[in-house]
Amino acid sequence: MTPKPSTGRKDIADADVEAVTAQLGRTPRAVREVAYRCPCGLPAVVKTSPRLEDGTPFPTLYYLTCSRLNSRIGGLEASGRMREMTERLAEDPELAAAYRRAHESYLAERDAIEPLGTDVSAGGMPGRVKCLHVCVAHALAAGPGVNPFGDEALAEIGEWWQAGPCVHP
Template identity: 35%
Template sequence: MGRRPQGDFTVVLRHPNGHPRVVRNAPLLHDGTPMPTRYWLVDPADVAAVSRLEAAGGVNTAEAEVNADELLAAHAAYATERDAHILAEHSGPRPYGGVAGTRRGVKCLHAHYASWLVGNDDPVGRWVAARLAS
């Protein structure tokens, strides 16, 4: 990742050669700070490819092209899954929003693609995959 992790994570998707592709972050960092991004794309080639899409205006294009209701459902499912891993007795701040911490729309193609890669129904992740395949 290029820096020391500030929270717990698990590698949840690897390439066939064993190199990590996606990690799942704990919902809270070691110091209790909320971590809204549950799935993080860590493979350098994937990160670079998605970065090129973002640099070419991919966030706005994806937001305009994906089904808004499907996107809202993806945000809700993402938040529900993440929040299920916070202890009920936790009284500090909690992560908010859906994919990449946003409540609506598209904020980060990397986060959507990572979520889609691990099997979540994410229309933006699916959109990214289609663009990368073309």
Template identity: 45%
Template sequence: MADTPTDADIEAVTRQLGRYPRGMVAVGRRCEVCGTPLVTVTRPLVEGRIPFPTTFYLCGTAAVRAASHVEAAGAMAAYTEMVQSDPTVRSAYHRAHRIYLAFRHELARRLGDTEEHIEGISAGGLPVRVKCLHALMAQSLAMGPGVNPIGDLVLERVADEFSPSVCHCDAA
């Protein structure tokens, strides 16, 4: 939560999402060129009462588009198969789930939010299947390489279309 969003960040994310980013408490990752938010950190309870389980929310337009292209290509089934059949990937994916839960728990503790509504649930299908590449890519962007193996693979796959070190923030 070290990167508290500014009014300009909230305006940028509002433009990206087409709506106000309810529950945004930090910027999880920025464009390395211009500083525009690519990932938000969202509290477990929005407005103090509405459950919101997606802690790391992918908001950068080019990043969202890139993840959508991979999903549309049907990659989630192949990634799920990888998680279920490769013991190394499965172990790393379970670890990503535990790290996600620990981060959200600390966030909830600091903010005074409760987590009963999402206890043991992270995002993106963790820890047993691949459901949302946006959430997995967001975790990799926010927490860095080596935390979520599937998020890392998606980032590698979309490198020609999206990279946090190449600014696409003004692209339509």
């Protein structure tokens, strides 16, 4: 028996769905609410349901939507930052513990909506850094001090919103 999906769209205005659609170039899936709003006023991170509308598990709780921020994060990924960050996990027990806490926080938040019965969170947590987009989305949604690699990437990127909105829906 396929588990029933979460109710999906929970608390997001039509204008925000339009903005996210413009940012992604497609209609967002399983979106529940805006988890972080860019200083320009548009959504930058949405919180998604743990399952898509058809019941398929979708473990990515926080999804980065800002196209400009996505591009900047892609540049960090292309420069090899994820490999460097993963190497530091093996060398720094305090950093590894902080990243494990980020993973546990992520799972707890997702499971509070709907448990998926898995210890897999997203982005490679807690053993490696596989996707900086997930780390940054988590850091923005949860606030500073929760996801150390998300915080680090945001500090490196700087004020991505200075040029104004990434889209004009």
